Amino acid sequence: MAYPASVSVETPDRVANWRPLVHWLLLIPHLIIFEVLQNVAWLLNVVGWVAIVFTGKLPKGLADFQSMYLRYSIRLYAYFDFLHEQYPPFAFDMTSADPGGTPVSAGLEPQLTNRNRLTxxxxLILAIPAAVFVVVTGLITTVLVVLGFFAVLFTGRWPAGMRGWVVSWHGVSLRFNAYLHLLTDQYPPFSLDA
Known part of the structure; x- marks a missing residue:
């Protein structure tokens, strides 16, 4: 993989028409867990920041937790966007390698040693241009998800181009968050195709 974070989503040709109406309801238990994991991830981000700045290394346990958190979040977002029908598992495997078993695969390769302490x-300052890119493309993605909602509701299908953009944006989001959560020093590319 060119960047140490990538996403692939196995999207079916057809999605049950009723899915867009209830996906958000089905995710309520996951969203509660996600909120807790998100808060812990940001606290551990501070610990990781201190560790890297003073030692030049990211502890493996912190990298594994951040990888689990990012993998969990990308699975929730892909399900919320009704890109597939398989309910996301309550899986909290503390490894950087994706254990598989779901239509969403998040490949993460944390950089543990030889970290650039200055970057x-x-x-947070260096991430601003990438954050702007994520927000702008995220706004477009939001519009496409709303349009996809109606497309799936009435036809049971995502238009291929729109679905491709949304899946690609999930990759943009994962790459940015891998950079922000200190899993890599490689700057996220300004591209949907990376």
Missing amino acids: VAFR
Whole structure:
């Protein structure tokens, strides 16, 4: 993989028409867990930041937790966007490798050693241009998901181009979050195709 974070989503040709109406309801238990994991991930991000700035290394346990959190979140988002029908598992495998078993695969390769302390020290500032790219493409994605809602509701199918954009944007989001959560020093590309 060119970037140390990638997403693939196995999207079916047809999705049950009723799915867009209830996906958000089915995710309520996951969203509660996600909120807790998100808060822990940000706290551990501070710990990881201190560790990298002072030692040049990211502890494996922190990298594994951040990988689990990012994998869990990308699975929830893909399900919420009704890109597939398989309910996301309550899986909290503390490894950087994706254990599989779901239509969403998040490949993450955390960089544990030889970290660039300077870019980590100023990570929040350096991430601003990438954040702007994620937000702008995310707004377009939101519009496409709303249009996809009606397309699936009435036809049971995502238009291929729209679905491709949404799946690609999930990759953009994962790459940005891998950078922001200190899993890599490689700057996320300004591309949907990376």
